[in-house]
Amino acid sequence: MQLHSPERRSRERPENLAERIYQQLKDDIFEFRLLPGDRFSEGEVAERMAVSRTPVRQALYQLEREGFVAVSFRSGWQVTPFDFHHFEELYDVRIVLELEAVRRLCERPAGELPAALEQLRATWLVAPAERLSDGREVSRLDEAFHCLLVEGAGNREMARLHRDISERLRIIRRLDFTQGARITATYEEHARILGAILSRRPEEAQRLLRTHIELSKAEVRKITLHMLHNARQRALQG
Structure with missing residues (x-):
């Protein structure tokens, strides 16, 4: 997974950052780096990508609208199992x-x-x-x-x-x-x-x-x- 320097992230517009995270997560799902049924938290994604939780949450909500992930109040996020x-x-x-x-x-x-x-x-x-x-x-x-x-x-x-x-x-x-x-x-x-x-x-x-x-x-x-x-x-x- 490609990461970017703190200097670049600090200059990146919030909407662009959310879009980049969205594309990265979607690619991870498409390439089976994130498997159907895998569970994870916003904090784990934020730490791995060295960003704050806000753009991660925005990206995840977009993926949720498209049916690629689902959120649970108790257990965080999950890659939608294959149906x-x-x-x-x-x-x-x-x-x-x-x-x-x-x-x-x-x-x-x-x-x-x-x-x-x-x-x-x-x-x-x-x-x-x-x-x-x-x-x-x-x-x-x-x-x-x-x-x-x-x-x-x-x-x-x-x-x-x-x-x-x-x-x-x-x-x-x-x-x-x-x-x-x-x-x-x-x-x-x-x-x-x-x-x-x-x-x-x-x-x-x-x-x-x-x-x-x-x-x-x-x-x-x-x-x-x-x-x-x-x-x-x-x-x-x-």
């Missing part, structure tokens, strides 16, 4: 939203397709040599792909709900891009989905999209369980 049933429900809602978005996109006249589709074409319909290999960047682009599909459907409430679900799923979805084979598969699957949308084949586009999400969900669950097991083994050995 795979909850994630399954989020995936179900996500699939419903994206299938409806694809149907609406396919029904639009050629001259009314959103500009976002051209952006997606430029990102995903590329030669293998032009594909990115950095898992974090591909994960970010993958989330943008699905969000732009829903935004392109033209319903702002659908897009808002989908963005919220995407944020809550991000902690596990990003794991799908830790393996090169899955990165390659994502490029190929996205290209087929886009091709079906641009060719106005709604049933094919929906079938491809559903299969794409289901495959990713299954892979993510397997990787998550494996990483959790390894992280707990390291914690026990340490």
Whole structure:
């Protein structure tokens, strides 16, 4: 965990300090340095990061609003335990939203397709040599792909709900891009989905999209369980 000098901390604006702590804690959760179910206090975080409790508390409340941690009056803070049933429900809602978005996109006249589709074409319909290999960047682009599909459907409430679900799923979805084979598969699957949308084949586009999400969900669950097991083994050995 990266720490900063007292001189820098003293010059840092309170809101910037809280944001930095928030990002660090979120990264610790995402990278399983803080494990699901782990308990800790504000004082422990403040001491480890050499800051006061106030920005730590602000950061933790933001993480609580996003569902990554929970607070108890008696036992302090806890990293939210993994609830795979909850994630399954989020995936179900996500699939419903994206299938409806694809149907609406396919029904639009050629001259009314959103500009976002051209952006997606430029990102995903590329030669293998032009594909990115950095898992974090591909994960970010993958989330943008699905969000732009829903935004392109033209319903702002659908897009808002989908963005919220995407944020809550991000902690596990990003794991799908830790393996090169899955990165390659994502490029190929996205290209087929886009091709079906641009060719106005709604049933094919929906079938491809559903299969794409289901495959990713299954892979993510397997990787998550494996990483959790390894992280707990390291914690026990340490």
